[in-house]
Every structure is written in C-alpha cells, then in structure tokens.
Amino acid sequence: MLRIGVLGAARITRDALIRPAATIDGVEVAAIAARDSQRASDAAARHGIPVVHASYEALLADESIDAVYIPLPNGLHGRWTIAAIEAGKHVLCEKPFTANADEARTVEAASAASGLVVMEAHHASHHPQTKRAAEIVASGMLGELLSAEASFMVPMPPSKDIRWNVDLAGGSLMDLGCYPIRWLRDVLGVAPEVLSAAASDHDGIDASMDARLHYNGVPARVRAAMWGSPPLLIAANVTGSAATMTVRMPFTPQLGGKIGVTGRGVRLRERASRRSSYSYQLEAFRDAIEAGGPVFTSVAAAVETMQTIDDVYRAAGMSPRRATTP
Numbered sequence: 001m002l003r004i005g006v007l008g009a010a011r012i013t014r015d016a017l018i019r020p021a022a023t024i025d026g027v028e029v030a031a032i033a034a035r036d037s038q039r040a041s042d043a044a045a046r047h048g049i050p051v052v053h054a055s056y057e058a059l060l061a062d063e064s065i066d067a068v069y070i071p072l073p074n075g076l077h078g079r080w081t082i083a084a085i086e087a088g089k090h091v092l093c094e095k096p097f098t099a100n101a102d103e104a105r106t107v108e109a110a111s112a113a114s115g116l117v118v119m120e121a122h123h124a125s126h127h128p129q130t131k132r133a134a135e136i137v138a139s140g141m142l143g144e145l146l147s148a149e150a151s152f153m154v155p156m157p158p159s160k161d162i163r164w165n166v167d168l169a170g171g172s173l174m175d176l177g178c179y180p181i182r183w184l185r186d187v188l189g190v191a192p193e194v195l196s197a198a199a200s201d202h203d204g205i206d207a208s209m210d211a212r213l214h215y216n217g218v219p220a221r222v223r224a225a226m227w228g229s230p231p232l233l234i235a236a237n238v239t240g241s242a243a244t245m246t247v248r249m250p251f252t253p254q255l256g257g258k259i260g261v262t263g264r265g266v267r268l269r270e271r272a273s274r275r276s277s278y279s280y281q282l283e284a285f286r287d288a289i290e291a292g293g294p295v296f297t298s299v300a301a302a303v304e305t306m307q308t309i310d311d312v313y314r315a316a317g318m319s320p321r322r323a324t325t326p
Contacts, residue, residue, distance in 0.1 A: 001026055001027070001028055002026055002027050002028065002066050002067060002286050002289060002290065003028050003030040003031075003064060003065050003066045003067070004017065004021070004027065004028065004029050004030060004065070004066070004067045004068065004069055004092075005029075005030060005031040005032065005033070005053075005059045005060075005062065005065040005067070005068045005069070005089075006029065006031070006032040006033070006043075006049070006068070006069050006071070007033060007034075007056050007059065007068055007069070007070050007071075007072060007080055007084075008033075008034055008035075008070070008071050008072045009032065009034040009036070009039040009040055009042070009043040010071035010072070010094075012071050012094065013043070013047070013069070013071050014047065015276070015278055016069070016071065016094070016121060016123065016278045016281075017029060017069050017071075017092075017278070017282065018047045019276070019278070019279075020276060020278045020279040020281075020282040020283075021282060023279060024279060024282055024283055024286065026286055026290065027282060027286055029047070029049055029069075030049070030050060030051060030064065030065060031049065031050070031051035031052070031053055031059055031062060031064075031065055032044050032049045032051070032052055032053070032059070033052070033053040033054070033055055033056050033058060033059040035056075037052070037054060040052050040053075056080060056083070057083075060083060060084055060087035060089060061087065065089060066089065066090060066289070067089055067090035067091065067092065067117075067285075067289065068080075068084045068089045068090075068091055068092070069092045069093075069094075069121075070084070070091065070092070070093040070094060071094045072094070073162045073165070073168035073169065073170075073324065074096055074098075074099055074162075074168060074169035074170065074174050074175075074321065075099050075167065075168045075169035075321065075322070075323050075324030076168075076323075076324050077093050077094065077096070077097060077098050077099070078097075078098035078099060078103040078104070078106065078107050078323055079323060079324070079326075081093050081097075081098075081107050081110075081118065082106070082107055082110045085107075085110045085111055085114050085116055085118065086110070088114075088116070089116070090116050090117040090118070090285075090289050091111075091116065091117070091118045091119065092119050092121055092281075092282075092285050093118070093119070093120055093121060094120075094121045095120055095121055095122050095178050095179075095182075095305075096120075096169075096174050096178045096302075096305070096306060096309060097120040097299070097302035097303075097305065097306055098302070098306055098323070099169040099320075099321040099322055099323040099324070100306060100309075100310050100320040100321055100322065100323070101303060101306040101307040101309075101310045101320070103306075103323050104299070104302055104303040104306040104307075105303055107299060107302075108299045108300065108302075108303055111299050117285065117288045117289045117295060118295075118298075118299050119284075119285055119288065119295055119297050119298065119299075120297045120298075120299070120301070120302040120305075121281060121297070122178075122179075122182050122297045122305075123277040123278050123280070123281040124179065124182075124183060124250065124251045124252065124253065124277050125182060125183075125186050125281075125296055125297050126277055126280040126281040126283075126284050126296060126297070127253045127254070127257075127272070127273070127277040127280055128253075128272070128273050128280070129247070129250070129253035129257045129259065129272040129273070130183065130186050130187065130250070130253070131186075132259060132270065133186075133187045133236075133238075133245065133247055133250075133259060134186055134187045134188075134189065136245055136259070136261060136268075137187055137188060137189070137238055137245070138189065141240075141242070141243060141245075141261060141266060141268075142238060142239070142240025142241075142242055142243045142244070142245055142261070142263070143240040143241035143242030143243065143263075144240055144241040144242075145188070145218045145238065145239075145240050146218070146219075146239050146240055146241060147218065147219050147220065147221075147238075147239045148184055148187075148188060148215065148218055148219075148220040148221075148236075148237065148238045148239070149220060149221045149222075149223075149235075149236065149237055150179075150180030150181075150183050150184050150220070150221075150222055150223075150235070150236040150237075150250065151180060151221075151222070151223040151224070151233045151234065151235055151236070152176040152177065152179045152180050152223070152224050152233075152234055152251060153176070153208070153223060153224065153225040153228065153230060153231070153232060153233040153234070154176060154225075154226065154232060154234070155226070155227065155231045155232060156226040156227065157227055158202060158207070158227060163175045163205075163226060164202070164205050164226075165205075166203070166204040166205055166321075167324060168324055169321035169322065169323070169324065170205055170321075171205050171206040171209075171321065172205075172206050172207060172208055172209050172224040172225050172226045172227075173199075173206050173209040173211075173224050173309055173312060173313065174309065174321060175224075175226065176224040176225070176226065177209050177211075177222060177223075177224030177309070177312070178305060178309060179224075179250075179251040180222045180223070180224065180236065180250075180251075181213075181222055181305055181308050181309065181312075182301075182305050183236060183250050183251065184213075184215060184220055184222070184236075185215070185301075185304065185305065185308075187236075187238065188215040188216070188218060188220075188238070189216075190215050190216040191215075191304045191307075191308065192213040192214060192215045192220065192308055193213060193214045194211060194212075194213050194308060194311035194312050194315050195212045195213060195214060195315070196211070196212045196315050197209060197210065197211040197212070197312045197313075197315035197316035198210050198211075198316055199313075199316040199317070199318055200225075200227070200228055201318065202227070204318075206224075206313075206316070206318060207225065207226055207227040207228060208223075208224065208225035208226070208227065208228035209222075209223070209224045209225070209312065209316060210222075210223050211223075211312045211315065211316070213308075222312075234249060234250070234251065235247070235248065235250070236250040240263075242263045242264060242266065243261050243262060243263025243264070243266040244261070244262055244263060245259065245260070245261045246259075246260045246261075246262075247259050247260075248260075249272070252277060253272035253273070253277060254272065254273065254274050254275060254276050254277055256272075257271070257272030258270065258271055258272060259272070281297075284296065284297075
C-alpha cells in the first residue's frame with residue numbers, strides 16, 4: 001500500500017488526489033499537514049484523512065508515509081519538494097514544478113541521487129486524449145506541420161487569491177500558461193524556442209500573456225489569461241498541409257474532450273475518455289514507485305517547461321518568478 005501525505009489544505013487536493021485514490025488499488029491518503037492546523041483538521045474530517053500532523057516537518061518525519069503530494073503555492077514547491085526528497089519521500093508536486101528554471105535544476109540535482117520518484121502533476125499529459133493527439137501528429141495525417149496554437153484563458157478577477165500574489169510566484173503564465181506550453185510539448189514532441197511575448201502587467205502579475213514560439217520550426221502561439229479578452233477560451237489546434245486537428249478541452253479532457261481532424265479526404269472525430277486525468281496521473285505515480293514504470297512528467301521535463309516559462313517572461317519584459325522566502 002502506497003501511503004501518501006498531503007502538504008497543505010488546498011482545494012485542488014480533492015480532485016487531484018482524494019477522489020482518484022478512492023478508486024485506485026494500492027493507494028491511501030494517510031496524513032495531512034497545513035500551515036493553519038485548523039484548516040488541516042477540517043480537510044482531514046472532510047476527506048476522511050486519518051492523521052493530522054502539526055507541521056509539514058512532522059509529516060515528513062512520519063516513517064509510515066511513503067510519498068507526499070504538494071499542492072502549495074507555486075513559490076513553495078521547490079523548497080518542500082527538496083525537503084521531501086531529503087526525508088526519503090517520493091513526491092508528486094503540483095504544476096508549475098517550481099518558481100523558475102534555476103530552482104527546478106536544484107530539485108533535479110537533489111532528486112538525481114535519491115532513487116526516489118519525483119513527478120510534476122501535469123495531469124493532462126497522462127490522459128489518453130493527449131497521447132492520441134500526439135499519435136495523430138506523429139502519424140503524418142496532418143501533412144507538413146504549419147502552425148499550432150493552445151490557449152487557456154479563464155476569468156479570475158484581481159483579488160487576494162494566491163494567483164495574484166507575486167511573492168507566491170503567481171501569474172497567468174504560471175497558473176494557466178504552463179498547461180498549453182506543456183500540451184504543445186507533449187503533442188509536437190519537442191521543446192520550444194521562445195520568439196516573443198506580450199503581457200498585461202498588473203502590479204507585477206501577468207494578468208494575461210500572449211507568446212509566440214517555435215517547436216522545431218513549427219510556429220506556435222500560446223495564450224493565457226486570468227483577466228482579459230476573450231474572457232474564456234480553452235482550446236488547442238495543430239494545422240498541417242493536409243489537415244487541421246482541433247482539440248476540445250485539451251487540459252481537462254474528461255470534461256467533454258474531443259479530437260477532430262478535417263482536411264482533404266480526411267475526417268476524424270473522437271471523444272475523450274471520461275475518466276479523470278488525475279486518476280491516470282495517480283496510477284502512473286503509483287506504478288513508477290512500485291514497479292519502476294515510466295515517469296512521463298519527470299523532473300527533466302519539468303526543467304524544460306520552467307525554462308520556457310522563464311524565457312516567455314523575459315521576452316515580455318518581465319522577470320521570472322522567484323521562490324517564496326521562508
């Protein structure tokens with residue numbers, strides 16, 4: 001039995017861990033700790049987690065815990081991932097993996113000699129729809145690749161939410177833009193080069209980001225926004241000389257995802273599995289620990305993504321995010 005502890009009482013824990021664990025053999029959510037002990041106790045009662053620890057350090061010292069899930073604010077990801085590695089725990093850390101690429105490389109160095117599984121929680125990468133989109137591109141069905149675009153734009157007005165806090169490494173690119181960047185990397189099969197970017201700057205936070213990239217010569221556009229126009233856009237497409245592939249709900253395929261391919265003599269329509277991308281992710285995490293299965297959202301891949309994010313910030317005239325100081 002893989003016993004997982006949770007660092008933090010974030011809302012995402014329910015969908016990302018609690019619900020999948022209830023349906024997957026060999027996984028138990030066994031403990032939780034939070035900065036606010038009452039929040040930890042409330043979350044434990046709500047989700048049926050048997051043990052509440054008084055601190056993150058206490059949870060990491062619990063020898064009965066095999067692995068930790070880290071849904072903390074972005075600026076704390078690197079610090080607590082390293083602490084978990086040093087405590088001998090496997091790690092499933094929420095995206096974005098760290099505050100910046102340099103911090104991701106520090107985590108990579110810590111994990112390299114540990115023998116532990118350290119995985120970034122880019123759940124959409126584990127869903128069959130993403131893998132199917134990559135298969136279609138690799139098959140040549142679209143012809144010569146001409147362009148690609150992926151957008152994640154969801155209205156979240158400026159507030160005290162951590163997404164709008166620069167000290168916690170917030171921003172639309174960090175919270176939302178990491179999805180289309182990683183999705184295009186998964187589907188096109190290569191890391192990108194950043195050409196240009198433009199941001200809407202709200203007191204140091206990118207309320208929106210519009211970036212132009214090349215994926216091995218294929219021009220691509222990535223858009224992310226918490227506040228801007230259009231107010232809501234979640235979509236991806238890849239256009240080739242023979243056909244265009246459009247993907248509905250690319251980042252949460254279980255919520256009505258579809259793949260469509262239309263072109264000369266080509267017409268394909270496929271619906272995505274309704275099974276949660278988080279369930280596929282948790283299975284992959286379990287299998288990597290117990291059976292040495294592949295780590296698709298590996299630390300090395302996370303370093304790539306964080307480097308792209310840093311490069312987009314710089315291209316937009318903004319500084320990459322910084323780790324949150326203790």
